Structure formats: structure tokens, C-alpha cells
Amino acid sequence: MVVRMRATKSHRNNRRSHFKLVAPRFSICDSCQKPRHSHSVCPHCGKYRGRVIVDVQAKIDKKLKKQKEKEKTGKK
Numbered sequence: 001m002v003v004r005m006r007a008t009k010s011h012r013n014n015r016r017s018h019f020k021l022v023a024p025r026f027s028i029c030d031s032c033q034k035p036r037h038s039h040s041v042c043p044h045c046g047k048y049r050g051r052v053i054v055d056v057q058a059k060i061d062k063k064l065k066k067q068k069e070k071e072k073t074g075k076k
Helices: 009-016 056-075
Strands: 026-028 035-037
Touching: none
Parallel strands: none
Antiparallel strands: 026 035
């Protein structure tokens, strides 16, 4: 690289100043009082803005059923 094209340390650092990591922001769920990501469904109760969006219990039951089937086929 030619010296006249080289970016100085200050120019390089000014460019890199926007590459910082930002910690995720959490808010408290209105119904279960647990932390959740803003503008998303609560992973604990499945509600968003007071409405049930995801049936969490059905998801858990489905996951357990799948694990049991996997254990059965693995034992044979």
C-alpha cells in the first residue's frame, strides 16, 4: 500500500468506533413478570401484549413426547 493511500490511526479508529457490541435489551412480561426480549413473544408464558400467541404447554408436551420416542428407538 502506498503511503499516500494509508489511513492514519485516527481515521481507522473513527471508522471502527461503530463496530461495538450492544447488550440485548430486556423488558418484563406483564403476565409472568419474567424477562423477555422487547417486541417479541414471552418464551415462558407465550403471551404478547396480553394475548396468547404460542401455546407453551403444548410445545413442552410435544418436545417430551419426541424425546420419549427417541429413547424407545435408541434402546432397541
